[in-house]
Amino acid sequence: MKRVFNFSAGPSMLPQAVLEKAASEMLDYNGTGQSVMEMSHRSKAYKPIIQKAEALVRELMGIPDNYKVLFLQGGASLQFAMIPMNLAKKGKAAYIDTGTWSVKAIKEAKKYLTVDVIASSKEDKYTYIPKVDKVTGDYDYVHITLNNTIVGTKWNTLPDTGDIPLIADASSNILSEPLDVSKFGIIYAGAQKNLGPAGATLVIIRDDLIRTADSPDGDLPAMVPTMLRYDTHAGEGSMYNTPPCYSIYVMGLVFEWIKEKGGVEAIGKMNREKAAILYDYLDASTYFSATTAKDSRSLMNIPFVTGITDEAKADEINKKFVAEAEAAGLVNLAGHRSVGGMRASIYNAMPVEGVKALVEFMKNFEKNNA
Ligand SMILES: Cc1ncc(COP(=O)(O)O)c(C=O)c1O
Incomplete structure (x- = not known):
């Protein structure tokens, strides 16, 4: 193999x-004679699967009791719309623009409320996280992208938003290191990076942000589709309709794996060590370099470039790098099309051996091509 x-x-x-666990349970889950893929989501066998996934993520992240954990669909991209649809009361929200995913969130939010972009690092190609100390204003919420998958930055010091709910897209760094959930109104993440297979979206939402027909501020506008209301899913334990059953099951296995590894604290330590191996090499190399400001560096997504200034030549070398790496069993290292260069995404499941193998490969590539 x-x-x-x-x-x-x-x-x-x-x-x-x-x-391996999922494979061993593929044909016969827990003596049921069925795969989890084939089960009714309302069956006696499936209920404990979703309940266990929720209990484990609550335990791992230390999610307070006044937050709901929802397993939704539509990816993080649907949250770009659901958040303003469900949270707009005063009709104004603050967004911090740290790259492509923030831009998409902003574009979607503008359909439902007024957006103030209160800080941006666009003028510097999003290579750093803007410093935002305190946010004040008549805002329904403040939105940040906690880890920027494409440019490889992450928030290390959260803005102080006082009583204004802080909403975070944590798609590419959820469970990568400890996070104080109580600082946030909503944390959301597509599953397909640190959580499990694509298909499920994890939403952690504070109870007071779930508007219902009985809310003191009145109900949501009638045009908000039932499926896009948080209270629909919160009221039914993510079972209003058929949830992404198999994705949730694998998420539960991933949560178990994190727990076995010692929890998020231990995973965070491993992630810092893994990232340091690559950043230390990039900082020492005269051929490759990291593209992000040191105080904003992501532990999960690490873009890097050669110093070659001729665009065509750089392009050619990047392609050579990606092809030779692939032949060496190190795959998917091309940078995002909007940034170029290379990018190594080293999520929780990437073993330290993978990062070491990449650095060895880079050292050789440097020797042969510099
Ligand atoms: C930070 C971030 N937000 C949002 C998205 C979009 O997620 P989805 O494809 O689940 O809609 C991505 C996808 O890579 C992402 O990295």
């Missing part, structure tokens, strides 16, 4: 132990 080190930004590597 051949397994590669997959540096894809998502969908991405899953822990081998999780894949």
Whole structure:
């Protein structure tokens, strides 16, 4: 059996132990004679699967009791719309623009409310996280992209938003290191990076942000579709309609794996060590360099470039790098099309051996091409 080190930004590597467990249970889950894929979501066998996934993520992230955990569909992209649809009361929200995914969130939000972009690092190609100390204003919420998958930055110091709910897209760094959930109104993430297979979206939402027909501020506008109301899903334990059953099951296995590894604290330590191996090499190399400001560096997505200034030549070398890496079993290292260069996504499931193998490969590539 051949397994590669997959540096894809998502969908991405899953822990081998999780894949093996899922494979062993594929035809007969827990003596039911069925695969989890074939089960009714309302069956006696399935209910404990979703309940266990929720209990584990609550335990791992220390999610307070006044938050709901929802397993939804539509990806993080649907949250770009659901958030303003459900949270707009005063009709104004603040967004911080840190790259492509923030831009998409902003574009969608503008359909439902007035958006103030209160900070942006666009003028510097999003290579850093803007410093935002305190946010004040008549805002329904403040939105940030906690980890920027494409440019490889992450928030290290959260803005102080006082009583204004802070909403975070944590698609590419959820469960990568400890996070104080109580600082946020909503945390959301597509599953396909650190959580499991694509198909499910995890939403952690504070109870007071779930508007219902009985809310003191009145109900949501009637035009908000039932499926896009948080209270629909919160009221039915993510079972209003058929949830992404199999994706949730694998998420549960991933949560178990994280727990076995020592929890998010231990995973965070491993992720810092993994990222340091690559950043230290990039900082020392005279051929490759990291593209992001040191105080904003992501632990999960690490873009890098050669110093070649001739665009055509750089392009050619980048292609050569990606092809030779692939032949060496290190796949999906091309940078995002909007940034160029290379990018290594080293999510929780990437073992330290994968990062070491990449650095060894880069050292050789540097020697042969510099
Ligand atoms: C930070 C971030 N937000 C949002 C998205 C979009 O997620 P989805 O494809 O689940 O809609 C991505 C996808 O890569 C992402 O990295």
